[in-house]
Amino acid sequence: MHTKKVKSILSARNGMNLTRGCTHGCIYCDSRSKCYQMTHDFEDIEVKSNAIELLEDALKRKRKKCMIVTGAMSDPYTSLETSINHTRKALEVIEKYGFGVSIQTKSTRILRDIELLKKINSNAKCVVQMTLTTFDESLCKIIEPNVSSTSERFDALKVFRDNGIPTVVWLSPILPFINDTEENLRGILNYCIEAKVKGILCFGFGVTLREGDREYFYSKLDEHFPGLKKDYQRIYGDDYSVMSPNHAYLMKIFIDECKKHQILSDVDEIFKYIGEYESSEQLSLF
DSSP: OEEEOOOOOOOTTTOSEEOOOOOOOOOOOOOOOOGOOOOTTTOOEEETTTTTHHHHHHHOOOOOOOOEOOOOOSOOSSSTHHHHHHHHHHHHHHHHHTTTEEEEEGGGGGGHHHHHHHHHHHSSOOOEEEEEOOOOHHHHHHHHSSSSHHHHHHHHHHHHHHOOOOEEEEEEOOOOOOOOOOOHHHHHHHHHHHTTTTTTEOSSSSOOOOHHHHHHHHHHHHHHHTTHHHHHHHHHOSEEEEEOHHHHHHHHHHHHHHTTTTTTTHHHHHHHHOOOOOOHHHTOOO
């Protein structure tokens, strides 16, 4: 871990990453890509030391309440959060000024802040986004080695369900020839159905690979799936979008099950829901 002062914390669309880098060890992580121009080792997490002050200043000056979205590039609940409380401090500022929040993670550490998230949700809107990719627990530990297991994340989704906090699941990425099976998909969908998630984000059954990310991914294929790298290179070359040969079949199952259980599946519709601020006064009208 190291610290750095930054000039701003919110993007034009009110996105926020309090850190750069991650220790989750997911073999497919796009944030490793060289295009993001990270100048330090990925596992050496860079903490934006003045992020909370910048966030408070920005929210003070905003004329209109909105959703603050965090976690797209760096998970806000790595093991580091238990000692620095950076995410919790940011949530306290968001709650203080009456803004909504949408927070994305793969870690059940988020449950530590459930009372704060409930408070935000009672006055504005809180959406928890949780990634689920791999139903098989032993395979999950290979693909996402340092995060909460899929079943633990499922249990967290049920806690949010029981506390009235809406959730969205990221069913992404799915790795060709590894977890692109009907059994895997149905296992995750059953979790989502039982947890009564609001929506499931699926960008197709595949993974994106680019410079930096691809090399790390291939090294992990060599380590855990000997011979599979050659198949990827033969079939996909240097393609950015690496789609499963089972994509069409799996997508039909996905769409049909979401429709059957009234779960949002349209990407644009889900992002619109995530981004829409709702105050307690607005919600009381309905």
